[in-house]
Amino acid sequence: MAEIPRAALIVVLVLLACVVDAVLFDPLSLPGSxxxxxxxxxxxxxxxxxxxxxxxxxFLAGLAADILPPADHxxxxxxxxxxxxxxxxxxxxxxxxxxxxLSLVAVGAAAAVATLLYGALGGLLSDxxxxxxxxxxxxxxxxxxxxxxAPFVVPWVMSLTRRAEPQVTRK
Amino acid sequence: MRDSRRTRVVLALLLLTAFTLITLDYRSxxxxxxxxxxxxxxxxxxxxxxxxxxxxxPVRHAVQAxxxxxxxxxxxxxxxxxxxTLQQQLKLQPFDTARENELExxxxxxAVGQYKLLYAQVIAVSARNGFEWTATIDAGSSDGLxxxxxxxxxxxxxxxxxxxGSTTSTVLLAIDPEFNVGVRLPNNAMGVVSGHxxxxxSLEMLDPTARVKSGxxxxxxxxxxxxxxxxxxxxxxxxSATNPLAGDVQTGEVKPYxxxxxxxxxxxxxxxxxxxxREALLAPPxxxxxxxxxxxxxxxxxxxxxxxxxxxxxxxxxxxxxxxxSKSSSxxxxxxxxxxxxxxxxxxxxxxxxxTATPTGSPTGAPTASASHG
Numbered sequence: 115m116a117e118i119p120r121a122a123l124i125v126v127l128v129l130l131a132c133v134v135d136a137v138l139f140d141p142l143s144l145p146g147s148x149x150x151x152x153x154x155x156x157x158x159x160x161x162x163x164x165x166x167x168x169x170x171x172x173f174l175a176g177l178a179a180d181i182l183p184p185a186d187h188x189x190x191x192x193x194x195x196x197x198x199x200x201x202x203x204x205x206x207x208x209x210x211x212x213x214x215x216l217s218l219v220a221v222g223a224a225a226a227v228a229t230l231l232y233g234a235l236g237g238l239l240s241d242x243x244x245x246x247x248x249x250x251x252x253x254x255x256x257x258x259x260x261x262x263x264a265p266f267v268v269p270w271v272m273s274l275t276r277r278a279e280p281q282v283t284r285k
Numbered sequence: 286m287r288d289s290r291r292t293r294v295v296l297a298l299l300l301l302t303a304f305t306l307i308t309l310d311y312r313s314x315x316x317x318x319x320x321x322x323x324x325x326x327x328x329x330x331x332x333x334x335x336x337x338x339x340x341x342x343p344v345r346h347a348v349q350a351x352x353x354x355x356x357x358x359x360x361x362x363x364x365x366x367x368x369x370t371l372q373q374q375l376k377l378q379p380f381d382t383a384r385e386n387e388l389e390x391x392x393x394x395x396a397v398g399q400y401k402l403l404y405a406q407v408i409a410v411s412a413r414n415g416f417e418w419t420a421t422i423d424a425g426s427s428d429g430l431x432x433x434x435x436x437x438x439x440x441x442x443x444x445x446x447x448x449x450g451s452t453t454s455t456v457l458l459a460i461d462p463e464f465n466v467g468v469r470l471p472n473n474a475m476g477v478v479s480g481h482x483x484x485x486x487s488l489e490m491l492d493p494t495a496r497v498k499s500g501x502x503x504x505x506x507x508x509x510x511x512x513x514x515x516x517x518x519x520x521x522x523x524x525s526a527t528n529p530l531a532g533d534v535q536t537g538e539v540k541p542y543x544x545x546x547x548x549x550x551x552x553x554x555x556x557x558x559x560x561x562x563r564e565a566l567l568a569p570p571x572x573x574x575x576x577x578x579x580x581x582x583x584x585x586x587x588x589x590x591x592x593x594x595x596x597x598x599x600x601x602x603x604x605x606x607x608x609x610x611s612k613s614s615s616x617x618x619x620x621x622x623x624x625x626x627x628x629x630x631x632x633x634x635x636x637x638x639x640x641t642a643t644p645t646g647s648p649t650g651a652p653t654a655s656a657s658h659g
Contacts, residue, residue: 136411137337137341142345166292169292170295176303181322183455184456185411185417186447186457189322190302190305191307193302198296201292242463243482
């Protein structure tokens with residue numbers, strides 16, 4: 115396990131999360147907005163790597179979410195959102211090392227940031243799909259589902275990331 | 286060292302890159318370099334999603350089935366009855382085919398509602414934070430699809446093709462807030478219907494004097510050159526309408542006929558009907574139009590849908606078969622075949638039908654072959 119380069123692991127995890135989101139979670143039509151596995155993966159990796167690693171991972175993950183089908187919005191939008199979310203979660207990575215609660219709070223905050231910022235950006239870009247009502251009504255659901263899923267995803271992703279061979283990104 | 290200078294430089298650079306990408310994509314909206322990136326991503330990543338969709342489909346269906354455990358038992362019983370009826374009819378088929386063809390030529394019924402369809406399976410759906418309503422289907426340019434084709438299913442309008450990859454494509458669903466379609470009412474008044482995600486669709490009449498009432502059915506008006514919308518596809522029924530002052534445009538809410546939470550099998554219109562089918566497809570109570578004793582279906586599409594496939598076939602397949610057997614090698618209910626479905630509202634003496642699609646949700650035990658226009 116220690117042989118896997120960290121970058122490769124991150125790419126695999128991000129793509130996996132994108133696929134599961136697209137073929138499993140989004141089609142389920144759960145009430146509210148669907149759970150977003152990608153946010154969880156970005157948050158988990160950011161908790162291990164810190165702000166720089168979090169921002170880079172978030173950027174790449176967002177870019178994947180912007181491009182992979184069936185995405186249909188401006189390329190770069192999720193890249194920006196997840197980049198900031200990854201950075202913010204990364205800021206607390208020292209404190210969250212031995213606090214489960216703080217990790218969960220960070221994941222919930224990442225989900226909230228992703229929804230709010232994506233919506234706000236839509237407002238800036240005059241995206242007809244976004245209005246305050248949609249953002250606010252989907253916000254509690256995205257936080258709820260993501261925090262609910264977090265115990266099953268985050269520890270697993272974190273331990274994989276820790277065990278993978280560290281690249282130069284160690285600060 | 287947590288938030289050092291270097292950290293902020295990296296973050297600033299990444300954010301700047303993202304802004305640049307957004308700006309560039311905004312300027313070349315839908316086309317240019319970014320358009321080709323999307324198409325390439327669709328071609329490369331579509332097959333991956335397709336395999337993944339096949340793997341997780343049982344899980345998806347299991348979760349969705351929890352919601353309707355009660356109704357499933359009844360559905361199975363109804364389907365068993367229907368299969369028995371259809372098998373019976375199948376035995377009589379050869380005798381009826383010849384006569385039926387003659388009759389059809391005489392009646393000239395084939396012109397009504399003849400969409401040439403290509404069937405595809407929905408493999409992925411995007412409902413990102415409830416803002417964007419798109420779906421990936423397992424057919425693309427190699428199957429003859431082009432951008433801006435109309436997508437429908439047995440219930441009505443599903444959406445239009447937005448991005449076409451080589452073997453998969455992205456459909457902009459009718460409930461997406463960016464989706465607008467011109468519709469026509471039974472009294473020929475025209476309006477525009479727009480999607481609003483999970484909320485009801487909205488209707489805005491074009492003519493200030495035109496009036497609608499709740500319960501009115503809406504069909505697509507048909508675009509210039511039938512692109513992106515062919516004419517005569519059922520869209521939805523009016524839920525409620527405002528009561529405006531004279532001279533003001535009436536607006537209303539529309540309930541789509543299609544259930545977007547259980548999309549599975551869809552048809553893409555590869556050739557529009559030659560004649561406007563007008564309200565033909567709206568006729569008896571949608572969404573389950575059962576053309577009793579008129580289901581004259583000759584050999585048509587090889588549609589092998591599982592009972593769980595939410596594709597509710599609604600109109601009778603008829604006329605000459607242009608069956609293109611499923612090319613997909615996947616063992617799951619993937620139906621891909623082009624056929625010429627048409628509505629034959631006139632009474633044909635002998636009810637014959639071939640179960641081309643496994644019809645779901647047609648609770649009538651009568652010899653009805655509910656087939657589909659999509």
